[in-house]
Amino acid sequence: MKKGNVYRIYPDKEQKTLLEQHFGAARFVYNHSLFLKKLMYNKFRINITEIDLNNHLVSLKETFPWLKDLNSQSLQQANRNLLTGFKNFFEGRGSYPTTKRKKDNKFSFQVPQNYQINLTSSQIYLPKIGWMKIILHRDFLSKEFIEKNLVIKEVNGEKILDQKLNTELKVLKTLTVSRTPAGRYHVSILIENYETYPEPASFNEKTTVGIDVGIKSFAVLSTGQVIDNPKFLKRSLKKLIKLQKSVSRKQKGSKNRKKAVAKLAKHHQLVANQRKDFHHKVSAKLISDNQALAIEDLNVSGMIRNHCLAQSISDVGWFEFIRKLMYKAEWYGKTILRIGRFEASSKLCNVCGYKFSDLTLDIREWKCPSCKTLHDRDKNASINIKKIALNNLNTHGTWERAYGLTDKSQGKEVGSLSVFS
Structure with missing residues (x-):
C-alpha cells in the first residue's frame, strides 16, 4: 500500500532561493520537452521517448548553464511527469498536457533519490539544497518497521534515515517539494509500507x-x-x-x-x-x-x-x-x-x-x-x-x-x- 504524508519545512533565505530555482527549472524543462515532443511529432511523426528527452538535457545544460547547478534527477522527473501526462490522456484518464505557467501558483518539483531524514533532530536533507528543519507531526512509518526493516546510520549520536542506503527495499519512494501561494514550503514523502488493502467488510441495509x-x-x-x-x-x-x-x-x-x-x-x-x-x-x-x-x-x-x-x-x-x-x-x-x-x-x-x-x-x-x-x-x-x-x-x-x-x-x-x- 502506497501512502503519502505531507510535512512542513522551514528553509533559510539561501535555501528558499535554491528551491525557487528548482521550481522554475522543473517548469522550464517540462515546457521545453512538451514543445520538442509536439514539434517532432507534428513535423516528422517521431515519437520522442523518455530516454531521448533525458539525453537532450545534456545539450540543454550547455545552452542554459544555470541548469547544471540543480538536481539532475529532478529535471529528469519533469520529463517523466510529461510522459505520464500523455499516457493518462491517451488512456482517457486526463486532458492533453499543456504548458505550465508561473502565474498558476503551482510550484513543485520531485526528488526521486538521495534524500535523508534526521529522525533525532527533525531535519531533512535535499540534494543541492542541504539540511533544513521539518515538522514530523506524524510518523510516516512505524518505529518498529523502521528498526526491523530499514538501514539507519548514526552520525554524532543522531539517527539518520538515508534513502540511498534503503534503495533495494523500495520503501522510500519519490519526495515532492511544493510551495503554496501563501509562501509555505512542504514536502510529501511517498512510502510503500507493503501492507495489503483489507478485504471489504460485508454490509447490509442496516450498515x-x-x-x-x-x-x-x-x-x-x-x-x-x-x-x-x-x-x-x-x-x-x-x-x-x-x-x-x-x-x-x-x-x-x-x-x-x-x-x-x-x-x-x-x-x-x-x-x-x-x-x-x-x-x-x-x-x-x-x-x-x-x-x-x-x-x-x-x-x-x-x-x-x-x-x-x-x-x-x-x-x-x-x-x-x-x-x-x-x-x-x-x-x-x-x-x-x-x-x-x-x-x-x-x-x-x-x-x-x-x-x-x-x-x-x-x-x-x-x-x-x-x-x-x-x-x-x-x-x-x-x-x-x-x-x-x-x-x-x-x-x-x-x-x-x-x-x-x-x-x-x-x-x-x-x-x-x-x-x-
Whole structure:
C-alpha cells in the first residue's frame, strides 16, 4: 500500500532561493520537452521517448548553464511527469498536457533519490539544497518497521534515515517539494509500507447509509442526521474583499503590493485549510461508523458553470470530500456505492415511489399527493440514494461482486469504486 504524508519545512533565505530555482527549472524543462515532443511529432511523426528527452538535457545544460547547478534527477522527473501526462490522456484518464505557467501558483518539483531524514533532530536533507528543519507531526512509518526493516546510520549520536542506503527495499519512494501561494514550503514523502488493502467488510441495509450532499446543509444522512455547512469562504468573504481592495490600491511592482498579496494569500490558505480539516473529520467519522456508504455521482465541473451557485459549490468542496471518502474506504475495507447522476433521488417519494416532476430547487419540503407523506427534500433524497444503490446491487450483480471494483459499463451505477480506477 502506497501512502503519502505531507510535512512542513522551514528553509533559510539561501535555501528558499535554491528551491525557487528548482521550481522554475522543473517548469522550464517540462515546457521545453512538451514543445520538442509536439514539434517532432507534428513535423516528422517521431515519437520522442523518455530516454531521448533525458539525453537532450545534456545539450540543454550547455545552452542554459544555470541548469547544471540543480538536481539532475529532478529535471529528469519533469520529463517523466510529461510522459505520464500523455499516457493518462491517451488512456482517457486526463486532458492533453499543456504548458505550465508561473502565474498558476503551482510550484513543485520531485526528488526521486538521495534524500535523508534526521529522525533525532527533525531535519531533512535535499540534494543541492542541504539540511533544513521539518515538522514530523506524524510518523510516516512505524518505529518498529523502521528498526526491523530499514538501514539507519548514526552520525554524532543522531539517527539518520538515508534513502540511498534503503534503495533495494523500495520503501522510500519519490519526495515532492511544493510551495503554496501563501509562501509555505512542504514536502510529501511517498512510502510503500507493503501492507495489503483489507478485504471489504460485508454490509447490509442496516450498515449502509445514504448521503445527500448539498449547499444549505453540507450533508444529510438517511438516518436523519444533518451535517451543517460551515461555509468557510462565505464567513471570510468580507475580510477577503478588504484584503483584495488593499492589493488593488498598491502600485504594481512595489514592496507594499507584495506584502498585501502575501496577506491575501495567507487568508485564502486559512480558508482552504479549514475546509480540508472539516472534510477529513467528517469523512473519517462516516467511514468508521458505517460499512457501506451510498452517494450520488455529481457533475461538479458542470454545476459550477451556474454563476448563481458557483461560489457556494466551490466553497462546500463536494469533489474533494467524495475523493477523501473513496480512498479512506479503500484503506479501511469499506464500500462506496454510487448511483447515476440522473437518478431522481429528490423527486421520488421514499414511501410509495410517487415521482414529483415539478420539484424545483427552492422547494425544501413537499407533500406526496399519493400517500400524503410530508418530505424534507434532503432527507428524502438520502433515503432514496440508499434504496437505489442497494436495488442496483440486486439488479446488476451479486453482493459479493459489489465489494470489489466493477467493470466500466457498471462503473458509476454500482459497486465499490476506487478513486484510482
